[in-house]
Each structure stands twice: as C-alpha cells, then as structure tokens.
Amino acid sequence: MSSDAFDMTLLVEVDLKEIILNEGTLQNSHIKKLLLQYKETVLTTIISQFGLGPIFDSYKNGGNVTTLHNAEKGIFANKADEDQYTEAFDCGNYEKDFPKKRKLNFQTSIEITDDYTGKVLKKDGTTHLDHVISAKAIHSNNGARLYMNAEQRDEMATSERNLAWTDSSLNQSKNDKDLEQWMDRENKRSPGKTNAQHYEINREAAVKKNIEACKVDRKESRNKIFCIQLGVYRGGPRSAIRAETGTGYVHL
Template identity: 30%
Template structure:
C-alpha cells in the first residue's frame, strides 16, 4: 500500500535531516576540501590558448609559457634574429631573375627580401607561442628566413621597401609616379609572392601550435584525470567513513554501552563496523574513480575550448571541473535510468543532482568573496582558507539538501495530485464511455429491428406484387373471356331475334291458314 501525501511529507522531512548531514560532509570533503588540497587551479586553465596569449594578462598564461609571454612583449630587435644563410641567398640569386619585376638582373645586384617583414613576424604574438621564443628566437628565425618568405630582388627595390608590405610599397607615390611604375614592378608577381608568404607563415604557425597544444592537453588531461579520479574515490570512502563514525557516535550516546562490555570494546566494535562498511564501498569507489577520470580529462579539454574564445578566471575553471562530473551523473541518470527506477523517478533524482551542481558552483564562485571578508579580520587571516571552505561547504550542503527536499515534495504533490485528478477523470470518462456504449447498443438494436421490419416489408411487398401480377394476368384472361362471351352473346341474341321473327312469321302464317279454313 502506497503512503499518503501526509505520510510522504513526514518521510521527506526525516530524509531532509539525514541529507543535511550527508550533503554537508560531502561538500566539505569534496569541492571545498579535497579539491582545494589536490588541485591548484589557475586563470585560463592548464594549457595556454592563442586567445589568452594575445589578449589577456600573464595570469592567464600557463607557467611553462611565461618566458615566451614575456619575450612576445619585448621590443623588436633585429640583431636577436639569425641572418639568412649564405647558401639560401646564393640559391635565390642564381637564376638572376628579379622576383618582383621578372627581369633578368646581374646576381651581384640581387638581394634577398623578406616578403613578410621580420618586424611583422616578430610582432605577431601567435608566432611567439608557436615557436616558444622564451627558449630563444632560433625557430622563429628559421621560419622567417625560409625560402617561402624570401624573394630575390634588385637592391633598388629592396632598399626603399625595407619593412613595408610589398603591395603597399608598390602603391606609394613619389614625384607623381607610383613605385610600381618607377621600378617596373609586376603586380602578379608581387601578389603571388605575398600570398605564398602569408599562407606559409599561417600554415606553419598553426601546425606548430596544434602540435604544442595537443601534447600539453594530453599531458595535463591525463594528470587531471588521475587527480579527479583519486579525488572521487577518496571522497566517497571518506564520506562513508565520516558518516559512519558520526552515526555510530550518535548511537553510542543514545543507547550507551551494551551491558557486559567495556567502553573500549564498544568503541572497537563500532569502529570495526564502520571499517567494514567502508571496505564494502571500494567497488563503488573504483567506479567513481573511472567517472572522475573521464570528468577530469573532459573538464580540462572544455576549459581549453572555452579559453579559445574568452578568458576564464580560476574560479570558473574550478566550476567547470567540479560541475562536469555532476552534470555527467545527472544526465546519465535521466537518459539511462537504472533498472529499479521508473523514468519519472530517474528525472527526479537527476534534477536533485543538477540542483547540487548549481548550488556548489555558486558556492565556489562566492568562496573568494567570503575568504576576502574573513581575511579583513586580522585574527582570522591565518585560517581564512579553512574557514571560508568550511563555511561555504556547510551552506552549500544545507542548500543542496533543502533543494533536494523541495524537488521531492514537488514530485510527490505532482504524482498524488495528478493521480487523483487522473482517477476522477478516468471514472468520469468511463461513465461517459459506458453511456455512449449503451446508446450505441440501443441504436444498433433499433437499427437491427428496423432492418428486420424493412426486410419483412420488402417480402410482403414482393408477395403483394406477385399477387397483383397474378391478378393482372387473371384480369386480362377475364377480360378476354368477357369479350368472347359478349361476342358470343351478341351472336346468340342475333340468332334468338331471328328465331323469334321466324316463329312470329310462322305463327302469322298458321293464323292466316286457319282463318281460311
């Protein structure tokens, strides 16, 4: 027999008190305990993105890229870059063709020009990240001095061009004539050289950054996965241990020492019981370790992706890491409910997990503010971190338990209210259906009776028609007989009249004869 709504409310209230204890312990041990000890989140995440390197402060750059970040902000100094190798210069000059004009030129007068100037290449901060200039400018120099970025041209072109863009240089007007006209520059050659240079530089830098970031993501992701997996496993076991100790102490205070035992024996027995429960949780802890590992790796990747577009502070990095595993568990519960839960119950449990994620995330974002407030009191400064973690963890746990309680109550009201309305509606609908069915039966019976009567009428009409047809035939025969009789009667009458006339004539003759006698 299912409990009533009142009984459910009482059960939910008792569960709230139990959940408050468990949630507070879980929050203090997890996001506001073990995470603080095991993770050192930083602004921008563990892998430096191009967005953060170009647009954010050094705080958003990973530790290993700090030297490169500093080098990218230094003033351009041509002397720090390697010069073009003589072998490359000789190779460019050998054909004796000017790369910008297409004319044959004495190789003595040809010089190697950087299509994209060294200053522009150095000024692109993305190149510093790609070629790790914090360790030196050799890689950047090698790319800049590649033949894809070099053109052999006459010194009369190279000297005035200097660090200018070749197309902009060609459009310069001097004494009423453009440099292109003065130096007879070929527009197609210039455009082709510029496109080749820019494509090479962009492609090479992107490939170098992909290689760098892929390696770093795999390394930091594996580290985050291991740490998060360990944190989840330890968190579950510690949570079971602390809750077990709390419950055993509460039971010991309430019931006292069992008769015949000493206090030491009672405590030892209860500790053994707690240890056994913790050991039974090891398989679940292993499962949590696996889920935490996936969450740690994915949170590291997600943080990197987000920082490709915006710079996230370390608190948001923590929220991503802590929230992702909660979201994973919540959506797993909703989309793939356990066999013992209905879809409705799985949705209820999933919403409670999502509520915990939201409350914990808000708590993490507020922790820095609370820590700052506590630090403002000099005597609390040494324990500001501990106090802020404990305070926010406690509040987050209580709010999570209360939110779960409200979700349970909402579903209880929904189910009971819905069931009552649904049953009333079913009963009313059943009655309506019964009345409608009865009406259909009566209508069907009446229709069948009408059909039967109609069928009988048709049979009668058929009989009447047959009778009428027979009567008609008989009438026709009678009419023919009457006509024949009338005709015969007329003939007989005519014969009778003739006979009477003959008799009268004979009688007159006899009378006349008699008179003569």
C-alpha cells in the same frame, strides 16, 4: 555501452519519469537544478573517459600554461613565457643565413631573376633577399611570439616561399611594409608614380608571390602555433574535447 554511460542513461530515464509524474507541480528552479546535475554528470564522464582532468584543471584555474588572452594583459605562468613574449624585434635574428644563401645562389645559378620585376640581377651587393611577409610582421604577431620559439619563427620567415630575390633599392624602399600596399603607394623619388611603376614591377608575378607567402604563413601558424594547446586555452573545454579526441579541428 560503458557502465558509466549505462548508469547515466538509467538516471535520465528515472528522472524523466519523475518529471512526467510531477509535471503539474515541478517548478522552474527544480528543472534548472536537474539540468545542472546532468551537466556535471556528463562533464565528469567525458573527463574520466578521455583523461582530460589536468587540461580542465589548468583551464579553470589558470594552470601552468600562459594563455594568449593573459599574455596580452601582461600575465604569464612562468618567466620563460614572459621572456619569449616580450622579446624585442631584431631583424638580424631573421637574416642570419642570408649571406650563406646569397653566396650559394651566386655560385650555383647561371643568372638570378628579380622575383618582383622579372629583371636579371647582378651577382653583387645590389642583389638582396627580401622577406615577402616582413620578419617584423611575423615577430609582431602576439601568437607567434607566445607559441613559437625564435627558431620556429625564423623558419616561418625564411621559408623559400617567403623569400624573394630583388634589387637592393627596391628592398630598402619596401622595408617591412605589406607588399601590395607598398606597390600602390606613391614613390618618394618619382612624384606622381607608384612604387610599382617606379621599379617597373610585374604586378601579376608580385601578387602571386605574396599569395604564396601568405599561404605559408597561415599553414605554419596553424601547424606550429594553433594546435591542441591553443584549442584548449583559447577555444575552451569544447575545443579541447574535439582536439583531444580527434573529433574535429581547432581553427583560427
């Protein structure tokens, strides 16, 4: 046992004896005062042992880290955080490598299959790459913009599991909509038919693709955004201790 822990235990034992001896006269105010003293002692010991001083100072005073809570109120610790958080959406930023990917796939694949319909696609301009979870949805996530830089967000959006080969007309119709919600909507060109029916989508394959993309999105978010820093500044000191000491994980 460390000397700090021993001293703290001794103090507890002495004060408990005092409580027992004065049980009849001890007032609630005295109990509250005593508990507050113990709270401060325990907190100080933990901070000292695990080197959490700077973290708690930052959390208490706002520090030099922009919290998601503050960012959503327009309060930023520095200009770099503000610029990254307020960056306007540009689809082109999430499709920079698409021409290279299309060219490579055209050259190396005997045939290209539509990930949503199962049909064979042509090796021309009518074959598109689609973000299953749209790039706009990723960019519009406040946490993604604050805790991930442009390159990290692009990696999430262009992960192989979040990309689908499909026909240009289907891609343009889906646009930035949620895949499953879009499938169930009425098609503008075929009144009375859903988009799934109009484009002859293989629902089972499309739903499976959507689930895979959602798994990647959650995994990347946990790994790159909601790390120790997020545990500290969103979860509070208790989460900070768990993350810093390895005694638990910070979940979304």
